[in-house]
Amino acid sequence: MNQMNQIHMSNALKPWALVTGAGGFIGHHLVSYLKAEGYRVRGVDIKMPEYGRTDADEFLLLDLRELKNCQACTAGMDLVYHLAADMGGIGYITASHAGIAHNNSLMNLYMLEAARGHDVGRFLFSSSACVYPHGLQTSPDVTPLREEDAFPAEPEEGYGLEKLYAEKLCQYYMEDYGLRTRVVRFHNVYGPLGTYDGGREKAPAAMCRKVACAHSPGTIEVWGDGKQSRSFMYIDDCVEGIHRIMQSDYENPLNLGTDELVNIDELADIVIAASGKTITLVHDLTKPQGVRGRNSDNTRLRTVLHWEPKLALRQGIVPTYHWIASQTAHAAPGAMVAAE
Template identity: 50%
Template sequence: MVRTAVVCGAGGFIGSHLVKRLKRQGYWVRGVDLKTPEFDPTAADEFRRLDLRDPDQCIEALRTPRGIPNEVYQLAADMGGMGFIHSAECEIMHNNVLVNVHMTHAAARLGVPRYFYSSSVCVYRDMATGEPEMTESGAYPAQPDNEYGWEKLYSERIALAYARRYGMQVRIARFQNCYGPEGTWQGGREKAPAAICRKVARAADGGEVEVWGDGSAIRSYTFVDDMVDGIFRLTQSDLEGPVNIGNPEYVTVDELVTAAAEIAGKRIRIRHVDGPVGVQSRNFSNRRIESLGWRAQWPLRRGLAATYPWIASQVAMMQRESVMP
């Protein structure tokens, strides 16, 4: 019997890649979002444009031609890079809480057996450089660095409360920064790897790029194929409670720029400017997801080598279009 899934947020970066993975696994998939994927036609069997802030549209999303789905993957969110997170606090809190309250409620009431929720490592506090790895329990006592983190932490608790009440199997992943081809690369919602690749692609050999802060903030970046593999493994597992998914390779923002420049074959100078930086450091344990046999297969340089040419081609296409008569 063919398994069925609804992917909420299927028009977004990770969601659109997840749809492809589920199709490869033999699923019948309905994608749901306010928008279709920006760079590639959806692989979903059916795609519905719905506003999941509306409780009635959440119910509509889950009533498919195949009946109530075996699995729901809730990735729909109003989100973006650090600039957007700091400038759109009200939109993030309002829109995302509505989506998660209504979608979790609809899934539980309709009897969805298995429900995946995409959280974020933004639920954690700021960490000092070199601090020991933080496990999932380190989110409490709660002290997220931004409102996006507070919203994610609250939405985790919503999902777990409904799991206790209705017996729905809930799986929660806390994502680290995700990147790869076909992701947002301009406009303010892009993540750091895409923003850096765009800046390097636009810069001349010997030119410079701007970096917010002093460039010393430490992050880990997870390639989209690894993230999707972690999502799928976790959802099929019996692993309850929040689970970190990330690549245990940490670099400073300046090192990220250097890596992108080397892949581009350019000499690039870095100019540090004021801007939202977020936490100074993050260092998380991946032992729970690794207990399922998952390991990050894409080191940063390999992932950037796959991502930079795609973003450079997008930059070149936009530049050509801007000079066309």
């Protein structure tokens, strides 16, 4: 057997993994991670990755709000990582309830049905900590949220509600049709190669952009009083966790995040320290700030995976800040500082 045939056979033995949302932040990184792990990867999105070239073996530009497109991209796949979603930062998700619920519900329904029709081996759904009840998130000193706390339900309007509904759909497709589903609840992912402006960016990226574009000494605007608290997970930990959850035998939703709780003022201070600038915070109490406190309880994650995200925020912010600073270097100081 010649070398070319040996290579062909080796490739043929590797399982195919589909990553939806492969043009987005987490999906782009997950494609690279799976390729490094030896998978053949098909990426699909309505757009190509904005920052950097995809490592996918195949990349399909498809609108997953149409069933035929979901059927096309799932054909021949062994694993489906369904990350595609209409989403953004707190400003976007609080102003777009109807559009988010409509778009994501169509994608989730059609992707599950297409995966079932093609007898996909496993289907992972990317859910969110936004599924948790508001009544458990009224204090910055929040008790870490356990997976079972999602019910009785009072999720984030729009985005959180459709995510919780899709989690139940995964359960029903597993119980009724035998589709092996996995559900991961993300807690605030950040890192390089992600959206950092335009209104869809998350708090760490927005904070990095604001600091990068500010004079030194200078000021930046912080939405809310700065006391609202969150935990933040670096992208490398996120994609490793996704892969571990897909490989596990655990069939119920799992938190994926760190339990390092910081408030937004502390996040700003960490970014400012990474920049080396002298920056003063100015708070805008008229802007949306989300729940008062949200943190991940990783007890079950540690039990199931014998692993949890490990990179501290102070470490992960450094490469994140410097990447965003390099992207905004052409902007005038003080520009691009409005969106959170």
